[in-house]
Amino acid sequence: MNHHHNLSEKALRLGDKESYKAVNRQALDAFGHSFSLGAAIFCVSIWPMPFVLAWMHLRFADAPLELSFRLPFLGSTVHYFASFLLLYIAVRMLYSMVMNRFEWYSRLKASLAGQKG
Structure with missing residues (x-):
């Protein structure tokens, strides 16, 4: 997530809005995956x-x-x-x-x- 965040900031500084949106979308996907995995681990730990x-x-x-x-x-x-x-x-x-x-x-x-x- 941090890698994608840094890439999106770099694209924003360079003024490349399309790259910013693409990288930001990947970062959101990574965050969603991480959040879902954390929720699954929590559920497994309390069963x-x-x-x-x-x-x-x-x-x-x-x-x-x-x-x-x-x-x-x-x-x-x-x-x-x-x-x-x-x-x-x-x-x-x-x-x-x-x-x-x-x-x-x-x-x-x-x-x-x-x-x-």
């Missing part, structure tokens, strides 16, 4: 959630988590869905921070980003 939530409902529906403090809008008890959601978000953030520290993972992400554009 186990309904199964986990169904299992948690069977196990913990009648046993809310008692807190030693009050939370705004929730009170002093938290049900399984809220606790799962908070834990899931925390794990995803921690995973992202930990994995980005590995050089091989960063190289893999960079090589995959290079193949897309």
